[in-house]
Amino acid sequence: MRAESGIEPVHDFSRYLDDRPQDGVFRVHRALYTDPELFELELRYVWERTWVFLGLATQVRDPHDYLTGWIGRQPVLVMRDAGGRIGAFLNSCRHRGARLCASESGNRKYLVCPYHGWAYDSWGRNVALKDHQHGCYAPAFDAEDHDLVPLPRFESYKGLLFGCLDAEVEPLESHLGEARFFVDLVMDQGANGMEFVPGRMKYMYRGNWKLQAENNLDNYHLTSTHPSFMEVVKRRREGESANEQVRSPDFAQRLSRESGMFTFRNGIAAIWVRNPAPQDRPLHRGIEAVRRRVGELRAEWMLNLRNLHVYPSVQLADSTSLIIRTIRPLAVDRTEIGIHCLAPVGEDAESREMRIRQHEDFFGASGLANPDDSVTYEDCQIGSPPGVLDWHQGYDRGMTATLAGANDLAREFGISPVTSLRGPFKIQNETVFHAGHREWLRLMSEGASRERRR
Amino acid sequence: MRDDAEAVQAASALLAEEAAAVDERRWDDWLALYLPDCEYWTPCWKDDDELCADPRSELSHVYYRGRAGLEDRVWRIRSGKSPASRPMPRTLHTIANVRVRALGDGRLEVASNWTNHVFSLRTRDTEVFFGRYEHTLAPGDGGLRIARKKIVLLNDLIPTYIDVYQL
Numbered sequence: 001m002r003a004e005s006g007i008e009p010v011h012d013f014s015r016y017l018d019d020r021p022q023d024g025v026f027r028v029h030r031a032l033y034t035d036p037e038l039f040e041l042e043l044r045y046v047w048e049r050t051w052v053f054l055g056l057a058t059q060v061r062d063p064h065d066y067l068t069g070w071i072g073r074q075p076v077l078v079m080r081d082a083g084g085r086i087g088a089f090l091n092s093c094r095h096r097g098a099r100l101c102a103s104e105s106g107n108r109k110y111l112v113c114p115y116h117g118w119a120y121d122s123w124g125r126n127v128a129l130k131d132h133q134h135g136c137y138a139p140a141f142d143a144e145d146h147d148l149v150p151l152p153r154f155e156s157y158k159g160l161l162f163g164c165l166d167a168e169v170e171p172l173e174s175h176l177g178e179a180r181f182f183v184d185l186v187m188d189q190g191a192n193g194m195e196f197v198p199g200r201m202k203y204m205y206r207g208n209w210k211l212q213a214e215n216n217l218d219n220y221h222l223t224s225t226h227p228s229f230m231e232v233v234k235r236r237r238e239g240e241s242a243n244e245q246v247r248s249p250d251f252a253q254r255l256s257r258e259s260g261m262f263t264f265r266n267g268i269a270a271i272w273v274r275n276p277a278p279q280d281r282p283l284h285r286g287i288e289a290v291r292r293r294v295g296e297l298r299a300e301w302m303l304n305l306r307n308l309h310v311y312p313s314v315q316l317a318d319s320t321s322l323i324i325r326t327i328r329p330l331a332v333d334r335t336e337i338g339i340h341c342l343a344p345v346g347e348d349a350e351s352r353e354m355r356i357r358q359h360e361d362f363f364g365a366s367g368l369a370n371p372d373d374s375v376t377y378e379d380c381q382i383g384s385p386p387g388v389l390d391w392h393q394g395y396d397r398g399m400t401a402t403l404a405g406a407n408d409l410a411r412e413f414g415i416s417p418v419t420s421l422r423g424p425f426k427i428q429n430e431t432v433f434h435a436g437h438r439e440w441l442r443l444m445s446e447g448a449s450r451e452r453r454r
Numbered sequence: 455m456r457d458d459a460e461a462v463q464a465a466s467a468l469l470a471e472e473a474a475a476v477d478e479r480r481w482d483d484w485l486a487l488y489l490p491d492c493e494y495w496t497p498c499w500k501d502d503d504e505l506c507a508d509p510r511s512e513l514s515h516v517y518y519r520g521r522a523g524l525e526d527r528v529w530r531i532r533s534g535k536s537p538a539s540r541p542m543p544r545t546l547h548t549i550a551n552v553r554v555r556a557l558g559d560g561r562l563e564v565a566s567n568w569t570n571h572v573f574s575l576r577t578r579d580t581e582v583f584f585g586r587y588e589h590t591l592a593p594g595d596g597g598l599r600i601a602r603k604k605i606v607l608l609n610d611l612i613p614t615y616i617d618v619y620q621l
Contacts, residue, residue: 103502199498199506199513203612206577228536232526241529242522336611341513353510357517366496366515368530371538371615378577378614379537 011041013444017437018391026395026434033208034386039332045447046312046440047072050266051153051162051175053314053326054078058159058195058345059105060086064122067105070328071165075099076151078161081123082109088154088163089124094146104200124148158187159194160314178415179264182308185301186316188294189283190344196324197341197356203365204336207377209312209329212337213436215373216307216315216325217271219259220397220428222251225376229362229369246357247280249320254305259425261398261432262410262417267311267439269432273319273425278303282321282355285348297412311436316342320369321358333381337374339364395437398429461554465564465591468598473547473568476619481528485521488600489592494518496605496621505606515607515616527618538615541575545619549587557590561601564589572620581613583620 016038018027031038052071055078059067066079068091077091077100091099093113100111100120110127112119117130126146129135153164155172160183162172169175176183187194205212215221223230230251235241237250253276263269278284281303291299305319315325326338341359343352362369384392398421407420421429468487475484488494496515497506506512518524531539547570555563569584590602605621 105501197511197513198500200501200610201498201513201515202610203614205614225537228530228533231533231535232530235529236526241526243518243520243526245519245523349511356510356513360514360517364513364515365612365615366617368526368536371617372536374614375538375576382577 011444011448013441013448017441019434019438019441024396024399026399026431026437027391027393028395028433028437029390030384030392031386032437032440033210033381034332034384036332039208039329041444041448042440043072043329044451046443047329048074049164049166049443049447050169050312051155051164051172051310052312053310053324054088054161054163056159056194056196056324057086057156057161058193062107064107064109065105066101066108066122068101068103071151071163072329074165076163077101077111077148078154078163079122079124081121085123086154086156086161087122087124088151088161089148090151092149093118094126094148100148118146120148124150158183160187175266176268176310177265178417179262179268179270179308179310181413181415182262182270182306183310183316185298185306186308186318186322186342188298189290189302189322190346191289191293192345194342195345197343197352197359199341201339201341201364202336203339203374204330204334205374205377206333207335207381208332209327209335210436210440211377211380212315212325212327212335212373213309213312214433215377216309216317217261217269217432218428218430219271219273219425220430221373221376222428223255225372226251226369228372232368246361247354248358248361249277249280253277255425257425258422259427260407260409260420260422261429262415262421263419263432263435264417267436268309269311269435270306270308271432272301272307273305275304282347282351282358283344285351301413309436311439320362321355323359323363335377339370395430395433398427398431401427401429402431458554461556461562462552464598465554465562465589466549466552468591468600469549469552469564469566469587469589472600473549477545477547479542479619481532485524485528486596488521488524488603489594490521491519492521492600493602494521494524495603496607499610515610516605516618516621524618531617531619539617539619543575543619544573546571560593562589562591562598564591570620574614579613581620582609583616584608 016029054069055067060080063082069076075091078088080086095118098115110119119128121127124147151163152167233248233250236243254273257274259273261271307317309315317323322342324340324342328336401421401423403420410417410420472487495517498513500506509517530536549566549568551567553565566587572581585608586606588604591598592601
């Protein structure tokens with residue numbers, strides 16, 4: 001692979017992906033999960049070059065509300081100013097680079113650096129430089145901009161806030177592209193918007209971030225990783241358990257349902273399953289009003305089961321209860337996950353409690369299913385060190401059922417995906433993962449060649 | 455139980471027995487310490503400073519009204535079908551600073567501090583979880599039983615996962 005400049009890129013990343021659709025082959029190199037050098041390049045070329053989810057507009061509802069987060073290696077600050085505008089900045093004092101806000105969220109009219117007292121307002125303007133008049137600064141210093149550094153790009157779609165450190169990234173709305181249909185099925189559930197239910201669920205696992213990236217789109221693991229959850233739910237339904245406090249979905253019913261997937265541009269992908277029990281969802285109680293607002297088709301699909309991955313940082317999963325899952329890469333073998341319970345603003349108290357109980361039953365570091373995923377990621381990490389074996393197997397599952405372009409369902413939705421699949425649940429395809437890995441290759445190759453040209 | 459020292463002793467003994475039952479995986483003994491209509495609650499933190507206060511409108515790590523939720527968890531641990539607890543980590547709870555307030559009608563409100571050292575046989579790592587317990591104890595069959603337990607987990611950026619044996 002040759003960069004436009006004619007200079008060889010730092011790496012030929014294509015050797016990590018054996019992608020030969022004409023031969024029915026798709027293989028992923030184990031180094032993607034285990035090579036620390038590749039991981040450092042991913043932070044620069046993937047995470048710091050594409051859109052990364054930072055939070056919800058409803059998290060910074062009032063003037064001077066702020067939240068903090070990360071894009072790749074960079075600490076980030078999102079704030080609403082006195083006039084109601086939301087801005088996003090590096091969470092880093094211009095003086096010595098001290099992090100300004102250590103908390104995940106809060107409300108502050110002024111941010112004062114704890115080190116030398118440089119102060120900023122909630123629009124990032126430097127409003128005080130301690131003892132400036134006695135500082136004997138040369139004119140060159142006063143000519144400099146001392147404001148917080150705004151993110152090169154900061155945009156929102158339906159209340160989802162994204163930032164990007166690369167000014168040349170395409171606009172967020174076109175980046176989401178055809179996948180907006182699936183974003184809308186989440187963010188349009190509330191007539192007055194969506195909010196996070198209070199309560200922090202954060203954990204770390206000792207594994208590469210791509211293990212979580214894939215798992216969100218993986219129906220294949222359900223019956224082998226989560227049989228204990230499935231049986232607990234069955235025991236409750238059959239009266240063998242006296243726990244009547246929560247009615248979680250019976251996954252066993254799904255195994256005979258129709259399912260499928262779509263992949264989109266920019267590594268975005270979604271899976272879906274027809275819901276055998278829509279009445280067990282908190283949205284169901286108010287579905288008539290939703291139907292009047294969004295139409296028959298979208299209301300039906302809000303009740304169906306869908307997981308979306310907006311590569312690489314965020315997953316909108318609505319297959320058990322509705323969550324937004326954030327992924328933060330810490331090291332090649334270490335990842336931080338945030339699990340947010342997402343709900344319509346103004347939801348009735350009974351539906352809200354049903355939602356919360358379903359969420360806790362499955363999700364988070366303490367759920368009855370989520371821990372089984374996390375430990376299997378760790379087993380994948382431990383079990384596949386670099387050195388002997390090169391390739392993971394099985395990414396070709398579903399290959400002969402995967403169509404290029406739109407299938408009939410996509411046409412019904414009015415969307416043009418890159419690939420489509422529709423069929424019995426038991427296909428449990430892995431072709432849906434191809435989108436993310438192809439996007440990895442694109443971003444890594446472009447990032448390396450651009451850096452080389454500089 | 456009029457005597458404070460006697461109340462502290464009884465409460466401490468029950469808390470120690472609960473910890474031992476979990477650490478020794480005597481799950482039936484552990485469940486028998488709870489009243490059937492007990493409340494078991496590990497609230498999430500709302501932010502860095504404030505705990506969630508209302509389990510009906512805010513998230514909990516674990517929230518059960520009734521022992522049946524704990525029975526589900528014990529069933530899952532014993533099933534051998536949950537990779538998270540296969541193999542089971544070794545745990546050692548230590549409880550200290552036990553403070554007791556009598557509520558009348560034989561009920562006691564007990565506050566304590568806890569640490570739990572956990573050795574994961576899967577990853578060979580040792581982790582420490584710590585926080586505060588609030589127990590409400592009430593007379594039941596065979597002596598004092600747990601009517602309510604609130605677990606405050608202070609280090610809530612959780613390594614991999616938590617279950618009732620890490621709390």
